[in-house]
Amino acid sequence: MVRKTTRITVALLFVAWTIDYVDRQVINLALPSIGETFGLSHGERGLIISAFFAAYALFQIPGGILSDRFGGVRIACLAVMLWSGFTGLTAAAWSFGALLAVRCFFGAAQGMFPGAALNTLGARSAPAERNTANGWVQSSNAVGTLLAGLLASALLSSWDWRAMFAAVSVLGLVALVAIRRWMPPPLPEVQTGAVRKARGATSTLLRSPVMWGFALMFFAYDVVVWGLNSWSASYLVERYRVPISQAGLAAIGPTVAAAVCAIVGGRLSDRFRGRPRRIIVPAMTAVAALLFLLPRLPSATLFVVCGTALSAAAGLCYIPCFSVPLRSLPANLNGVAAGLILFGGQLSGIITPAVVGYVVDRYSYTAALTMLIVGPVLAILAVLCVPQTTKSFLARFSTVTRLPEHTDGHADAPRP
Numbered sequence: 001m002v003r004k005t006t007r008i009t010v011a012l013l014f015v016a017w018t019i020d021y022v023d024r025q026v027i028n029l030a031l032p033s034i035g036e037t038f039g040l041s042h043g044e045r046g047l048i049i050s051a052f053f054a055a056y057a058l059f060q061i062p063g064g065i066l067s068d069r070f071g072g073v074r075i076a077c078l079a080v081m082l083w084s085g086f087t088g089l090t091a092a093a094w095s096f097g098a099l100l101a102v103r104c105f106f107g108a109a110q111g112m113f114p115g116a117a118l119n120t121l122g123a124r125s126a127p128a129e130r131n132t133a134n135g136w137v138q139s140s141n142a143v144g145t146l147l148a149g150l151l152a153s154a155l156l157s158s159w160d161w162r163a164m165f166a167a168v169s170v171l172g173l174v175a176l177v178a179i180r181r182w183m184p185p186p187l188p189e190v191q192t193g194a195v196r197k198a199r200g201a202t203s204t205l206l207r208s209p210v211m212w213g214f215a216l217m218f219f220a221y222d223v224v225v226w227g228l229n230s231w232s233a234s235y236l237v238e239r240y241r242v243p244i245s246q247a248g249l250a251a252i253g254p255t256v257a258a259a260v261c262a263i264v265g266g267r268l269s270d271r272f273r274g275r276p277r278r279i280i281v282p283a284m285t286a287v288a289a290l291l292f293l294l295p296r297l298p299s300a301t302l303f304v305v306c307g308t309a310l311s312a313a314a315g316l317c318y319i320p321c322f323s324v325p326l327r328s329l330p331a332n333l334n335g336v337a338a339g340l341i342l343f344g345g346q347l348s349g350i351i352t353p354a355v356v357g358y359v360v361d362r363y364s365y366t367a368a369l370t371m372l373i374v375g376p377v378l379a380i381l382a383v384l385c386v387p388q389t390t391k392s393f394l395a396r397f398s399t400v401t402r403l404p405e406h407t408d409g410h411a412d413a414p415r416p
Helices: 004-038 042-058 060-070 072-090 096-111 113-122 127-158 161-168 171-182 201-207 209-240 249-271 277-296 300-315 320-328 331-362 365-371 374-383 390-394
Strands: none
Touching (some): 004 072, 004 113, 004 127, 004 161, 004 171, 004 209, 042 060, 042 209, 060 072, 060 113, 060 201, 060 331, 072 096, 072 113, 072 171, 096 113, 113 127, 113 320, 127 161, 127 320, 201 331, 209 249, 209 277, 209 331, 209 374, 249 277, 249 300, 249 320, 277 300, 277 320, 277 365, 277 374, 320 331, 320 390, 331 365
16 A cells, blocks of 8 residues: 555645646647738747757756755755746737747756755655656656646636736745645655665766667657647647647547556556566557558548647657666665656747647648658667666666665565
8 A cells, every 4th residue: 555655745746746747748739820910930939948948858867966966855846936937927028039038947947846855755655666656756847737737728818928928937835835735754764775876877867878769759659748748739720720728628528538548557567676678669560550541531520639649659658668677776776767768758848849849830730740650660679779777778787776686575486
């Protein structure tokens, strides 16, 4: 049974990460209005998304290192406070250049949060249940996306995009107060696997081809996620003439499916004791097939149905991208490990929205969405190359901690 400390931590991080995604995702539905305000092309609209991800990606690894050094809760609170301020400043942007600058600062602030959150979770959960707990936390991403769609649809139908950003910036205060007031103390180190790190452990992880293999896997996963999340609303408006006030509602099915399957993927990762290949190969094969079908459907209804199935299959792959490192490494290395893997995903966030916008301008939405098949292909190739179990993973990192390679407080020894 999951400990009370772990359950409370999951609940608080779920709330914070939901608000994180609301603040981040509302801009996707606001893009058509922002484009009209500043007279932007599709490519320039994509750059607004990419500006966020450039800073977000750059701060993933530093955020993880700072969290391992100074504590995840402290860095998480700092991140929430800063990103909420920059969400509010988005409403004050007076030009395309000013908007790009504000979104960069916003991305930097949010970039410190993921490593801090996973450091916080690692210090308050046992390795054998960590992927399940992380699955519940990461399901907040889909919930935040859903709430962003609902809030943006409601606010944009009554107010303009500037008023919407000013309103949602207040939500971060909720997360900040909740974390500071109710976050429980860490579990005893013997329960979390928080052992003394060997000298140079952080730099060893950052230089490791194995860790970069997991980062590549998450990059590939996010090619699909950010390609669709950034452009689905615009596609529905432009291809099927769906009103902007309803485009956000079309995300309900896909986001609920993604949330449920993130939880399932986390649970399966603990049950399989890692072994991401068992999940990613079949799920990403289905994603590739659905991506080919998606832009060739004759109606918005079929697009949403297909998108829901696609989101479910992709959602299964979220936690497996982290499962072996976070299960295998001690808790006091979770921040940097998560930051490195997330850095790979955010590189995709920098590249994919802008590339999709460019292909739409030069060719078509059909070509752009079909191009996203490179994501599942790359994910399958990456998962075939990385260690599948704690034992095989730790064999590559015998100098990182003082744990024996076959230890099994969090490895793969048979259960009694």
